[in-house]
Amino acid sequence: MQHYVERDIEKILLSKEEIAIRVKELGEQISKDYEGKDLIAVGILRGSVVFFSDLMREIKIPMEIDFMAVSSYGQGSKSTGSVRIKYDMQEDIRGKHLLIIEDIIDSGWTLHNLLEQLRGRKPESIELCCLLNKPDRREVEVPVKYIGFDIPDEFVVGYGLDYASKYRNYEHVGILKRSVYE
């Protein structure tokens, strides 16, 4: 039988109220940094959608938005792979200031490989913005300019992040009960 997502959550790691405060701060910082510049924010589907929709409304300068969907080759050992673009952005980014929006950075391989590809499209600049960062999991350095929260090496869901394609709609960021996996 279906039930409410709260029942599967062991612990709230970041409440929606804490997230909202931090997202507002990030929006203010980005607005200052890009004032007078031609900004395009590109969200990486699907995990970033909730963060993206909140963050874009905290950015107070005129800007464009677009989306991409990517997947890393070789789960588990992504180091040899590159990213496959499953859905590409529609806008031309040549000469624009590109800000990539992600939900989480884990090993770093997805963004490392994506950055390499996007540099070839000759944007004026590229910066990265992620809601969650797991520094303990990093396998490759990625230059992330805007980070919402550094979090421990726990598997989290909610606010866009999934487990088995579900729980993206949970309003906080939480840790799942073990019984859900077993």
Ligand SMILES: O=P(O)(O)OC[C@H]1O[C@H](OP(=O)(O)OP(=O)(O)O)[C@H](O)[C@@H]1O
């Ligand atoms: O730093 P990495 O180890 O490369 O991992 C981070 C990537 O993994 C997640 O995407 P996922 O493939 O789960 O897709 P989703 O956004 O559709 O959930 C996340 O959104 C990043 O894109």
Ligand SMILES: Nc1nc2[nH]cnc2c(=O)[nH]1
């Ligand atoms: N949903 C989810 N995806 C991830 N990808 C890397 N780490 C995580 C995590 O903690 N949760």
